[in-house]
Amino acid sequence: MNLIHHPKRYLLDTLVGLVLGSMLLFGSVYIYRLNSDSRDLVFDSQLAMQGQQSSNNLGCVACHTVDGSPGVGPSWLHMWGRTEKYGKGRTVTVDEAYIRESILDPPAKIVEGFPNVMARYYLEEPEITALIEYIKALGNPVPPAAQ
Ligand code: HEC
Incomplete structure (x- = not known):
């Protein structure tokens, strides 16, 4: 049995990837904003x-x-x-x-x-x-x- 080609498995992998990716993106944007706020003074x-x-x-x-x-x-x-x-x-x-x-x-x-x-x-x-x-x-x- 080859799990890699299971269509549901693909869907799950993509979903997890999207969730982790957006957490990383929003986290970085948040930290960047924290930093640049204080740099503005x-x-x-x-x-x-x-x-x-x-x-x-x-x-x-x-x-x-x-x-x-x-x-x-x-x-x-x-x-x-x-x-x-x-x-x-x-x-x-x-x-x-x-x-x-x-x-x-x-x-x-x-x-x-x-x-x-x-x-x-x-x-x-x-x-x-x-x-x-x-x-x-x-x-x-x-x-x-x-x-
Ligand atoms: C990991 C988080 C963290 C970082 C990074 C950090 N601090 Fe703090 N700092 C705290 C916490 C929590 C307190 C309050 C508890 C205490 O008195 O230790 C504090 C307290 C202080 C206080 C006393 C504040 C007060 O209201 O009496 C000063 C001054 C201070 N930090 C300066 C600095 C400076 C300067 C830096 C960078 C060189 C720094 N801190 C980095 C968490 C941090």
Whole structure:
């Protein structure tokens, strides 16, 4: 018996192929859009532009959105100066030191409501400074009434 020439088998193979193919296509388009959305932002600060480039290159954008929409990690929109909850009722203000620590040693403080999935990034100081400048440029927290 030769299954390869069975007409129903052909149909099934084609169907599975089409489903997998379209998943791949839509997945790629989705990731491409995620990436190009963040690439669109223009800042006065050259350093912030560099930070944006680093975030794209290093793949931070895969988990951190910059438009406030949900992601694997907290959105970077209005993150600067925000008060984050971590651990048992402890809080920390998002400033330079905290961002540096979050990049070099993410498990040190796990933001409430998020999983401990971020890898350590061993980055050089200039790249960290640029990422901080970029996050700064994404703005201060907006009071609830103004959102
Ligand atoms: C695999 C997904 C993932 C990637 C990639 C990732 N992060 Fe994260 N990040 C997270 C998650 C989840 C959290 C929240 C949990 C925690 O505190 O570790 C987080 C937290 C943070 C925080 C603290 C945020 C806050 O609201 O307090 C900063 C800053 C940060 N990440 C920066 C970066 C930078 C910079 C990069 C790229 C170099 C990056 N992350 C890449 C998942 C990711």
